Amino acid sequence: MTNELGNNAPIGTVVVGYGYWGPNIVRNVIERPEFELVALCERDQSRIAEFEKRTPGAASIDSFEKALADPDVEAVAIATPPHTHYMLVRQALEAGKQVLVEKPLARTAGEAAELVALSEEVGKVLMPGHTFLYSPPVNKVKELIDEEVLGEIYFATSSRMNLGLYQRDGVVLDLAPHDLSILLYWLGEPLVEVTANGRSVFQDGVHETAFLTLRFASGAQANVQVSWLAPRKMRQMVIVGSRRMIQYEDTASDDAVRIYDRGLDFAEPPANFGEYRLSYRTGDMVAPQIAAAEPLGLELKDFASAIRQGTTPVSSPRLGLEVVFALEALERSLHAHGEPVKVRSADDVRSRDRLPLTVA
Numbered sequence: 001m002t003n004e005l006g007n008n009a010p011i012g013t014v015v016v017g018y019g020y021w022g023p024n025i026v027r028n029v030i031e032r033p034e035f036e037l038v039a040l041c042e043r044d045q046s047r048i049a050e051f052e053k054r055t056p057g058a059a060s061i062d063s064f065e066k067a068l069a070d071p072d073v074e075a076v077a078i079a080t081p082p083h084t085h086y087m088l089v090r091q092a093l094e095a096g097k098q099v100l101v102e103k104p105l106a107r108t109a110g111e112a113a114e115l116v117a118l119s120e121e122v123g124k125v126l127m128p129g130h131t132f133l134y135s136p137p138v139n140k141v142k143e144l145i146d147e148e149v150l151g152e153i154y155f156a157t158s159s160r161m162n163l164g165l166y167q168r169d170g171v172v173l174d175l176a177p178h179d180l181s182i183l184l185y186w187l188g189e190p191l192v193e194v195t196a197n198g199r200s201v202f203q204d205g206v207h208e209t210a211f212l213t214l215r216f217a218s219g220a221q222a223n224v225q226v227s228w229l230a231p232r233k234m235r236q237m238v239i240v241g242s243r244r245m246i247q248y249e250d251t252a253s254d255d256a257v258r259i260y261d262r263g264l265d266f267a268e269p270p271a272n273f274g275e276y277r278l279s280y281r282t283g284d285m286v287a288p289q290i291a292a293a294e295p296l297g298l299e300l301k302d303f304a305s306a307i308r309q310g311t312t313p314v315s316s317p318r319l320g321l322e323v324v325f326a327l328e329a330l331e332r333s334l335h336a337h338g339e340p341v342k343v344r345s346a347d348d349v350r351s352r353d354r355l356p357l358t359v360a
């Protein structure tokens with residue numbers, strides 16, 4: 001692999017933020033041959049102390065501006081809270097850096113659209129970190145959908161709950177990007193309308209629990225429950241198709257994906273309602289063998305390939321944009337007590353004048 005400098009030197013990288021998720025990125029940047037950790041950038045001294053304890057000899061820096069001024073820094077990987085993403089990504093792109101930013105790409109659709117346009121203008125990679133798109137079970141399901149093993153997708157359900165860390169951005173922004181990115185990736189079609197209801201028990205406007213419905217262009221629907229208030233960690237999705245059904249349980253070790261040959265068929269075309277003949281298919285369940293791999297490592301490999309070879313990452317800017325559009329529509333519905341809200345398409349926005357846009 002050759003980079004834009006004409007050599008295959010590792011990509012000098014600064015990881016920004018060392019809270020809950022940053023340490024995982026730091027570890028993978030150190031482990032992956034395509035990268036070299038130049039420094040950690042963190043403004044909280046206690047987090048820097050933790051980093052130094054865990055990574056003796058590695059450099060740290062408390063100013064993002066200084067990190068951007070360093071010519072050894074070719075890329076930044078941003079793992080700070082969502083409301084900080086827009087400014088940090090913008091500064092990094094303007095300084096000519098390649099950017100990996102944790103999900104969601106930005107806090108609003110207008111900000112996300114502006115960042116994607118800026119990355120195209122400056123010719124630098126902007127990759128949102130939708131880590132689940134690199135999960136082997138998620139890719140197994142994608143393969144089964146693409147090979148039409150499931151047939152027509154009727155609907156999906158998802159439960160993503162745990163006793164989670166309370167954050168000011170609310171549970172929809174924290175957890176729903178996972179479901180949205182996975183479903184958009186699996187179905188490969190736009191989301192057209194959403195509704196959201198939720199409960200905020202402790203602080204007005206900060207929902208800990210939300211119930212979302214998503215309607216896709218083909219008519220496929222999804223129901224997603226996200227919560228930080230649950231007795232145990234649950235990461236379960238079910239997809240129901242005309243030929244097969246799948247249960248994907250991220251917390252299961254050896255049977256994360258189960259394929260059920262179950263369903264309901266019409267035995268013959270009915271002449272009238274009284275003649276409907278339904279037959280139940282209750283065939284076998286198969287749990288395919290899936291090789292284990294750390295999704296974040298594969299995500300970083302994809303980021304390196306985008307930088308070195310100009311490939312479009314699986315976690316693409318377009319997908320990142322679609323996730324933010326959906327989030328904005330969901331939040332709007334949530335604050336309007338479940339009113340249906342249309343989701344703008346990425347094509348609509350990108351074919352316009354590329355100015356910051358807000359979803360109507």
Ligand SMILES: NC(=O)c1ccc[n+]([C@@H]2O[C@H](COP(=O)([O-])OP(=O)(O)OC[C@H]3O[C@@H](n4cnc5c(N)ncnc54)[C@H](O)[C@@H]3O)[C@@H](O)[C@H]2O)c1
Pocket residue numbers: 016017018019020021022041042043044047064078079080081082084102103104129130131132174
């Ligand atoms: N892909 C995943 O599976 C996954 C999992 C968890 C979190 N995340 C994402 O990672 C991001 C960070 O989440 P978290 O839970 O680690 O947050 P966190 O609050 O635990 O940590 C954020 C850290 O960033 C630091 N920080 C904030 N602004 C900074 C700045 N301008 N310069 C330097 N440091 C700064 C803070 O001091 C803090 O230590 C979020 O976008 C979140 O959605 C992704």
